[in-house]
Amino acid sequence: MKQLKGKKVAILATHGFEQSELTVPLEKLREAGAEAQVISLESGHIKGWDMDHWGEEIPVDATLDTVEAADFDALVLPGGLFNPDTLRSHDQAVAFVGAFFQPEKQKPVAAICHGPWTLINADVVKGRKMTSYKSIRKDLQNAGAEWVDEAVVVDNGLVTSRTPDDLEAFMAKTIEEIAEGRHAA
Amino acid sequence: MKQLKGKKVAILATHGFEQSELTVPLEKLREAGAEAQVISLESGHIKGWDMDHWGEEIPVDATLDTVEAADFDALVLPGGLFNPDTLRSHDQAVAFVGAFFQPEKQKPVAAICHGPWTLINADVVKGRKMTSYKSIRKDLQNAGAEWVDEAVVVDNGLVTSRTPDDLEAFMAKTIEEIAEGRHAA
Numbered sequence: 001m002k003q004l005k006g007k008k009v010a011i012l013a014t015h016g017f018e019q020s021e022l023t024v025p026l027e028k029l030r031e032a033g034a035e036a037q038v039i040s041l042e043s044g045h046i047k048g049w050d051m052d053h054w055g056e057e058i059p060v061d062a063t064l065d066t067v068e069a070a071d072f073d074a075l076v077l078p079g080g081l082f083n084p085d086t087l088r089s090h091d092q093a094v095a096f097v098g099a100f101f102q103p104e105k106q107k108p109v110a111a112i113c114h115g116p117w118t119l120i121n122a123d124v125v126k127g128r129k130m131t132s133y134k135s136i137r138k139d140l141q142n143a144g145a146e147w148v149d150e151a152v153v154v155d156n157g158l159v160t161s162r163t164p165d166d167l168e169a170f171m172a173k174t175i176e177e178i179a180e181g182r183h184a185a
Numbered sequence: 186m187k188q189l190k191g192k193k194v195a196i197l198a199t200h201g202f203e204q205s206e207l208t209v210p211l212e213k214l215r216e217a218g219a220e221a222q223v224i225s226l227e228s229g230h231i232k233g234w235d236m237d238h239w240g241e242e243i244p245v246d247a248t249l250d251t252v253e254a255a256d257f258d259a260l261v262l263p264g265g266l267f268n269p270d271t272l273r274s275h276d277q278a279v280a281f282v283g284a285f286f287q288p289e290k291q292k293p294v295a296a297i298c299h300g301p302w303t304l305i306n307a308d309v310v311k312g313r314k315m316t317s318y319k320s321i322r323k324d325l326q327n328a329g330a331e332w333v334d335e336a337v338v339v340d341n342g343l344v345t346s347r348t349p350d351d352l353e354a355f356m357a358k359t360i361e362e363i364a365e366g367r368h369a370a
Contacts, residue, residue: 053239054238081266081267081270082266085266085299085320086320088320088323089319089320114270120323120324120327121323134274135270135271135273135274138273138305138306138328139305139324139327139328142305142324142327142328143323143324143327
């Protein structure tokens with residue numbers, strides 16, 4: 001079951017990522033044969049958030065200023081509150097995310113919980129069917145998304161889920177989309 | 186300097202409010218002679234967030250199900266991430282906030298940092314000039330607000346600020362607006 005052999009996947013996150021929303025995708029992607037890398041704003045480690053307290057530190061594999069979207073076949077955006085709140089304010093992070101949505105070569109992007117916030121700043125949710133943690137529904141709708149309350153939603157390579165409880169369905173669809181590859185716009 | 190004598194002010198918050206954004210307004214409002222009450226979803230105490238760790242517990246004066254907007258002359262919405270993220274998902278909290286914006290009797294409402302998130306869910310930011318923590322600028326703009334980067338913005342009784350660093354300017358304008366009273370729409 002190494003259906004992602006040869007695929008390179010970026011997991012973009014910073015401090016305060018919801019712990020399971022990074023560690024589970026990282027593990028599942030590597031199990032499926034992908035080269036998954038944790039990309040962040042600074043080198044060293046980033047600290048997770050585990051439901052209601054600070055959690056584990058995870059090593060950063062590469063910093064944003066040393067990579068570009070062209071290096072990767074797909075992108076995963078974990079949630080948590082602090083994590084996307086920081087990333088969406090960071091121009092380089094927003095540009096990196098936006099580059100996966102180039103017309104004619106949409107690459108698979110998977111975002112869970114509050115992860116889709118960064119997609120709002122990248123101006124890529126208009127007209128897309130998606131879900132998220134319930135609190136940011138209104139922000140996604142105001143940005144033009146068609147928001148639905150489902151465990152996982154796939155819209156032309158964009159995979160979204162609501163909470164850590166959806167992780168199994170989220171990763172099954174994410175791996176399926178990455179195996180499938182680029183989508184025409 | 187008891188210019189708020191006889192004024193009743195609700196501070197709506199739940200766990201994860203940015204600590205200084207509740208404690209400073211509470212102190213300043215009481216110093217100015219107002220009867221300031223901490224209103225929350227449940228009775229007991231709510232826990233603050235102090236920059237990067239959980240902070241002090243503050244007593245709740247009344248729960249949302251025992252009060253209504255008509256009982257108060259003004260509303261203050263502290264920020265923090267968890268606090269507005271929870272409140273904006275709570276129908277009763279959103280309705281309470283929205284009731285301060287009734288046409289013909291707009292009451293002063295002051296929101297700081299991520300506090301204005303709840304105003305998005307109450308559908309009251311369209312056409313309003315306001316500021317906020319930088320990360321939610323796009324959400325406010327997508328909801329129809331005219332967002333500016335200033336320490337404090339006053340628009341017809343709506344007072345907004347960006348961060349705890351703006352608290353002095355924020356509370357000066359908030360007290361001024363509450364002393365002034367209701368605004369015509």
